[in-house]
Amino acid sequence: MKTALKTLFHFIHGNPEGKREAVEKFLNKSEEFRLLLAANGKALELMAEMTEAARSGHPSGITRVRAFSVMVASSVRQMIERLCRMAPGRYDALREVFNAIVQDMDQAFAGPPKGPLGPTVVRMADLRAIDLLETGSKVAMLGEIKAELGAVVPRGFAITASGFRLFMESTGLDDEINRLIQIHDGNSLEELTDLARSIRQAIDLAPMPEELETAVREQCARLGDVRLAVRSSALGEDSEQAGFAGQFATRLGVKPAQVTDAYREVVSSMYSATAMTYVRNRGLREDGMVMAAGCMEMINAVAGGVIYTRPPVGGDSDAVIVNAVPGLPCAVVDGSSMADSYSVDRETGRIRSRDIAEKEIRFILTSGGKVRKEKLYGGRELEPAVPDRDIERLAALALRIEEHFGHPQDIEWAKDRDGLIVILQCRPLTVCEDAPGPRSKPWSDDEESRGLAILSGCIPASPGAAAGYVVKVETEEDMFRFPDGAVLLARNARPQLSALLPRAAALVAEFGSSVGHLANVAREYAIPALIGAPGAVERLSGVGVITVNGSNGTIYLGRRKRMIQREARPTARVRTTDVGLALERVLRFITPLTLTDPESTEFRPEGCRSMHDITRFCHEKAVYEMFAQGDRPVSGARRLAGERAMQYWLVDIGGGTSADAGGPANSRRDITIEAVCSSPMRALWYGMMAVPWEGPPPPTMDGFMSVMTSAARNPALAAGVRNDMGERNYFIVGGRYCNLQSRFGFHFCTIEGFAGDDPNVNYALFQFKGGGASMDRRHLRSRLVAEILEKRGFIAEIREDALFARLEGVSRQAVEQAMAVLGYLLMHTRQIDMSMADPGMTVRYRERFEADIERLLEGLPNELREAGCAA
Amino acid sequence: MKKIRLLLVDDEPDFLTAYARRFKRRNVEITEAQSGQQAIDRVREGEFDVAILDVMMPEMNGLETLRRIKAIKPDLPVIILTGHADSGVLIEGMDMGAFDFLLKPVGTDELYFKVLDAVRSRRRGQP
Numbered sequence: 001m002k003t004a005l006k007t008l009f010h011f012i013h014g015n016p017e018g019k020r021e022a023v024e025k026f027l028n029k030s031e032e033f034r035l036l037l038a039a040n041g042k043a044l045e046l047m048a049e050m051t052e053a054a055r056s057g058h059p060s061g062i063t064r065v066r067a068f069s070v071m072v073a074s075s076v077r078q079m080i081e082r083l084c085r086m087a088p089g090r091y092d093a094l095r096e097v098f099n100a101i102v103q104d105m106d107q108a109f110a111g112p113p114k115g116p117l118g119p120t121v122v123r124m125a126d127l128r129a130i131d132l133l134e135t136g137s138k139v140a141m142l143g144e145i146k147a148e149l150g151a152v153v154p155r156g157f158a159i160t161a162s163g164f165r166l167f168m169e170s171t172g173l174d175d176e177i178n179r180l181i182q183i184h185d186g187n188s189l190e191e192l193t194d195l196a197r198s199i200r201q202a203i204d205l206a207p208m209p210e211e212l213e214t215a216v217r218e219q220c221a222r223l224g225d226v227r228l229a230v231r232s233s234a235l236g237e238d239s240e241q242a243g244f245a246g247q248f249a250t251r252l253g254v255k256p257a258q259v260t261d262a263y264r265e266v267v268s269s270m271y272s273a274t275a276m277t278y279v280r281n282r283g284l285r286e287d288g289m290v291m292a293a294g295c296m297e298m299i300n301a302v303a304g305g306v307i308y309t310r311p312p313v314g315g316d317s318d319a320v321i322v323n324a325v326p327g328l329p330c331a332v333v334d335g336s337s338m339a340d341s342y343s344v345d346r347e348t349g350r351i352r353s354r355d356i357a358e359k360e361i362r363f364i365l366t367s368g369g370k371v372r373k374e375k376l377y378g379g380r381e382l383e384p385a386v387p388d389r390d391i392e393r394l395a396a397l398a399l400r401i402e403e404h405f406g407h408p409q410d411i412e413w414a415k416d417r418d419g420l421i422v423i424l425q426c427r428p429l430t431v432c433e434d435a436p437g438p439r440s441k442p443w444s445d446d447e448e449s450r451g452l453a454i455l456s457g458c459i460p461a462s463p464g465a466a467a468g469y470v471v472k473v474e475t476e477e478d479m480f481r482f483p484d485g486a487v488l489l490a491r492n493a494r495p496q497l498s499a500l501l502p503r504a505a506a507l508v509a510e511f512g513s514s515v516g517h518l519a520n521v522a523r524e525y526a527i528p529a530l531i532g533a534p535g536a537v538e539r540l541s542g543v544g545v546i547t548v549n550g551s552n553g554t555i556y557l558g559r560r561k562r563m564i565q566r567e568a569r570p571t572a573r574v575r576t577t578d579v580g581l582a583l584e585r586v587l588r589f590i591t592p593l594t595l596t597d598p599e600s601t602e603f604r605p606e607g608c609r610s611m612h613d614i615t616r617f618c619h620e621k622a623v624y625e626m627f628a629q630g631d632r633p634v635s636g637a638r639r640l641a642g643e644r645a646m647q648y649w650l651v652d653i654g655g656g657t658s659a660d661a662g663g664p665a666n667s668r669r670d671i672t673i674e675a676v677c678s679s680p681m682r683a684l685w686y687g688m689m690a691v692p693w694e695g696p697p698p699p700t701m702d703g704f705m706s707v708m709t710s711a712a713r714n715p716a717l718a719a720g721v722r723n724d725m726g727e728r729n730y731f732i733v734g735g736r737y738c739n740l741q742s743r744f745g746f747h748f749c750t751i752e753g754f755a756g757d758d759p760n761v762n763y764a765l766f767q768f769k770g771g772g773a774s775m776d777r778r779h780l781r782s783r784l785v786a787e788i789l790e791k792r793g794f795i796a797e798i799r800e801d802a803l804f805a806r807l808e809g810v811s812r813q814a815v816e817q818a819m820a821v822l823g824y825l826l827m828h829t830r831q832i833d834m835s836m837a838d839p840g841m842t843v844r845y846r847e848r849f850e851a852d853i854e855r856l857l858e859g860l861p862n863e864l865r866e867a868g869c870a871a
Numbered sequence: 872m873k874k875i876r877l878l879l880v881d882d883e884p885d886f887l888t889a890y891a892r893r894f895k896r897r898n899v900e901i902t903e904a905q906s907g908q909q910a911i912d913r914v915r916e917g918e919f920d921v922a923i924l925d926v927m928m929p930e931m932n933g934l935e936t937l938r939r940i941k942a943i944k945p946d947l948p949v950i951i952l953t954g955h956a957d958s959g960v961l962i963e964g965m966d967m968g969a970f971d972f973l974l975k976p977v978g979t980d981e982l983y984f985k986v987l988d989a990v991r992s993r994r995r996g997q998p
Binding site for chain 1: 965973991
């Protein structure tokens with residue numbers, strides 16, 4: 001291109017040295033202007049996307065908010081640089097204004113300030129509830145009930161939030177994890193799995209800080225030769241706002257020497273695909289996640305389970321629900337086994353009802369510290385896991401814990417070989433407050449559904465009713481393929497499935513319990529769920545659409561509309577999320593437009609309050625520097641005269657117009673197209689005018705609506721923001737050169753060409769972006785234009801709706817033809833995006849364009865021969 | 872058209888390989904450097920039209936590398952391409968005369984057009 005420009009100057013005859021310098025300066029300026037416009041478009045586009053994310057309430061993670069903010073800042077800074085190069089020294093103050101706003105933006109998405117580091121580990125015996133900011137609530141609550149209620153809890157210690165911060169900061173892991181999240185762009189389960197793998201690798205490679213390693217070793221030495229459970233106790237985990245039920249890892253049977261390795265695993269689990277999905281869906285800040293851990297002596301349990309101090313799915317609120325399994329309690333929690341279930345009267349403390357399940361397996365701790373699954377047989381699978389008096393002891397203890405914390409509790413317990421009841425964890429319980437009350441009619445009376453039940457007697461785990469296509473999920477592959485809005489059917493209620501729940505209509509699992517993790521998450525998302533549905537996989541596979549009633553435990557064939565309506569629960573209250581708040585805060589420094597009047601005295605760098613103000617200021621001033629300034633190589637931009645040319649202006653950088661252009665009568669303000677002798681401009685203009693434009697095509701209704709909404713949404717497209725200069729279309733011409741910057745409504749376009757005698761320096765270039773219709777239609781339109789250009793030798797690239805095409809190294813005639821084609825396409829493809837709804841339309845347009853172009857090119861040689869000052 | 876001579880600086884070999892492969896099909900001649908020091912040596916030895924520079928690199932970070940590259944070849948356009956959304960680096964880098972600041976991930980097309988912009992802008996700036 002360098003040689004092309006030199007050649008260009010050779011064609012500008014009779015220029016005194018000074019004038020040639022001016023031409024060069026002008027070309028440089030117009031290049032800066034072009035880059036400034038590109039950055040302007042990018043900045044506004046990013047702002048629109050951020051505004052949309054804030055409006056929809058679904059920003060996808062703080063990393064994206066930060067990335068978008070920095071990308072906006074980068075584009076705006078780019079505009080400032082370009083403007084400062086167009087007019088050196090005149091707008092330098094912008095940089096400081098910019099820096100100050102960037103500082104405000106950084107503050108807006110910064111997390112809460114971090115205090116000094118505290119101890120990296122704390123003994124269980126020293127913990128109280130108030131320590132939850134250092135240890136997470138899970139561990140702090142155990143310390144609390146031991147100290148205050150005398151409950152038995154495992155011996156052990158906590159690795160604190162300070163320990164986590166030390167690990168993250170001393171190794172640079174925090175930066176690296178942010179970077180990995182940033183460069184893994186995407187929200188799909190597949191991409192998140194990939195990201196989780198990278199983060200895990202980074203965590204595995206990071207050295208454990210010496211200080212933490214030593215502290216852990218000392219604690220382990222104190223405990224002696226025991227096996228430990230290393231449990232996640234993330235900050236915010238188990239809070240009422242976000243349960244994270246079962247999202248994070250627990251390592252059981254850990255030898256003292258392996259504690260830090262297990263801790264690494266627990267930390268990694270915070271970044272698993274399922275945990276990240278949860279964090280994003282909940283709008284939590286991934287950079288605010290802190291993983292503390294509890295390292296507790298393993299209880300060699302003969303039985304264990306879960307207590308809910310209130311029925312979690314509504315119903316009898318006077319009951320405490322106790323679940324029990326033989327062996328370690330993990331079988332209840334992860335849903336891999338059926339459990340005995342008791343209802344205990346809160347008043348009398350007596351068992352009111354019991355349901356002894358058929359328990360096929362139990363988990364036991366081997367002497368080597370491993371957790372092993374064992375099959376139960378010989379009638380033992382039908383025996384209660386614990387005697388009735390244990391159930392009543394458990395209920396009594398659970399009620400004391402509830403009373404102490406003043407909130408219903410979800411408690412995990414174990415019974416050791418000496419018969420001692422040990423509390424492993426307790427946390428606030430999510431209760432469905434608006435669970436349906438007693439019904440006026442029994443279910444069998446439902447006329448619509450009578451005879452359509454295909455499975456009944458399943459255990460309700462989350463109330464409500466919903467319908468969808470039933471899709472069985474067994475493997476990881478199945479998870480990736482799970483379609484939105486389907487009913488999730490699974491054999492086991494594995495916690496991993498929680499990643500799919502936000503997209504599922506309902507959940508049905510054969511095994512597991514209504515008190516397991518997955519049930520918790522289903523309730524959090526208000527998705528009807530049945531867990532404990534024997535035979536569901538066989539009965540439901542391939543039956544198509546089913547309706548799952550999570551209140552009465554029945555599954556029906558087809559979509560039972562009335563039932564779904566009747567069961568409808570008020571949608572979960574929309575909370576402004578942490579990420580949403582950060583986004584709103586940062587947008588205050590980005591999108592407000594306060595600089596509206598270029599004539600006002602406030603219209604100066606110091607008047608800019610937001611990134612949008614700066615873009616507005618830069619754009620206005622750039623247009624001024626480009627076209628309204630005095631020091632141009634020729635006297636100024638002249639308006640193209642003639643009925644169809646009124647909106648075009650022309651700047652001659654030398655040799656592009658005949659000497660007596662416009663004639664003396666018109667002074668030097670106007671010029672006619674006849675006076676233009678730049679052949680690429682003549683060809684371009686001919687292409688633009690040869691076939692009359694029929695006006696905008698009738699838009700399809702949704703196409704039109706999408707124009708209206710994008711105009712309403714994008715502040716840059718609002719009427720008050722337009723400026724006269726920016727609306728104009730400019731030709732910059734030389735003897736063999738032509739550049740057109742144009743804007744038609746929502747369409748921005750640059751066409752440039754050089755047509756000399758040496759093919760090596762010739763080129764034609766086309767850039768096109770925008771449109772009013774939805775992105776997919778704009779993309780279709782760009783595709784169509786690209787196809788037509790590619791057929792004529794252009795290399796075309798498309799990114800979303802932007803099209804870049806270039807043709808190089810061709811003869812003068814080929815460039816002229818290309819310019820004519822570009823002119824035609826410029827005029828005739830605008831706004832067709834609105835009617836590009838179907839492939840048939842694309843075909844019709846393509847055929848018409850091809851025919852027009854054929855005809856047009858036949859007439860081109862004649863047109864150029866007639867040019868007033870042809871060489 | 873003449874090949875574009877691009878210096879690609881990143882300590883992640885995977886990243887280098889992926890972009891090198893995609894760019895080679897587009898009339899771009901790629902020289903790779905896996906550290907700041909290597910980048911500086913390459914700039915001293917050879918002629919480039921544009922450089923793409925990562926920020927977080929062990930030993931010499933991207934900003935220091937940029938400072939030294941600019942000391943050797945003030946007019947070589949340098950595009951910062953980083954996985955760290957850090958506004959401090961943006962400001963410092965642009966103050967040092969970086970041509971642009973991009974965040975990973977960047978599509979090949981977008982990066983390619985930025986490269987063209989940088990090359991074009993530099994050639995315009997020369998007599």
